[in-house]
Amino acid sequence: MALDHAILVSLLERPGSGYELARRFERSIGHFWTATHQQIYRVLGRMVADGLLLVREVEQQGRPDKKEYSVTASGRTVLAAWLHKPIEPESLRHDLAVKIRGAAFDDPAALIQEVERHHRAHRDRLAHYLAGEERDFTGPEAPAPPTPGQELQHVVLRGGIAYERMTIAWLDDVLATLHRLATPPGPGS
Amino acid sequence: MALDHAILVSLLERPGSGYELARRFERSIGHFWTATHQQIYRVLGRMVADGLLLVREVEQQGRPDKKEYSVTASGRTVLAAWLHKPIEPESLRHDLAVKIRGAAFDDPAALIQEVERHHRAHRDRLAHYLAGEERDFTGPEAPAPPTPGQELQHVVLRGGIAYERMTIAWLDDVLATLHRLATPPGPGS
């Protein structure tokens, strides 16, 4: 059900089409939520049927027409109700951690390349987040007195940055451990 | 599909019943994966049908009988194949981040209690992880030369600890931001 709320927040920040939402979910919102376009289109249809969203056909030049969605008063009410309802602290689902524990029953050294791949991916994401932070919040182009909405977006982005930094440091730890296990105990020991 | 592999790893570390697996998934394995008992029972049945697991009826005294599952050679092969196949770096699904951005369209101060609740939950989890680390890895009771399997379990646990520490620090940041937004700009400004 939380995809509904993520869509409401994103459309309140700026109305847009399903396609645009899908791209946002790959970028800034994807920092903390993911969704494919098929899922988004389906949920958008249901939310319109439920009266949470409005659709407006928008003709475009040089590209296909689009449907722009915006939040109704009813949608704001639903979002507010969710905001006031406590949620459970979420737990991780970390495939890589399963693999690492599974490596005990296979060759730990075979995992090194995989972990390095993840390490690179997280370094890339961190660089991407930092560039976004510079552009939108800390750089010279940033709005001098940020609005509450911008402050909140910034603190969420700082969370993404902290997550990537932590993950990179942990993957360093994992790599060191895998190398230690791959190298048999030295003769000087 | 990854629940299958998490179950294989857990049963290789120690054979057990569906009920025991469900409790492990609430504890150590739950650090990086979650599953309800219904889901586990269903998957166990399918994996037995596929020849990945063996069942053994075990009579117990003072409590109902149980079915103990263990991994077959075929199960080990399937796990090894998965270990050698690259996976995508996973992305977060953080409900609380959606709420924080959503607070821009509601009362940011109303979120403070919710964030404090999560803060407490993560501090509790951190304490729980640290106790487990002391007990199993760094304390005087820990095995002097750890096996590769224990080293790998430890590095995964260190990941959980790093995640909780990072999250707690971030929630401090979030709380400071929410308090700043809740307090109107002071007269001395």
Add this chain to the structure above:
DNA sequence: CTTGCCTATGCAACGAGTTGCATACGAGGA
């Protein structure tokens, strides 16, 4: 002019995951 790419939307089928309910045994307390 065909091929591929980007924008834009959507269906159908399947698999993953959640929620509610049901059963059954044994132990302990009201």
Add this chain to the structure above:
DNA sequence: TCCTCGTATGCAACTCGTTGCATAGGCAAG
């Protein structure tokens, strides 16, 4: 005696999420 709690397993119904496929317009390169 009945009620509740912990152990132990499972069905049924539903929603969530993924994968594969299909359509369609415009643009640019070969």
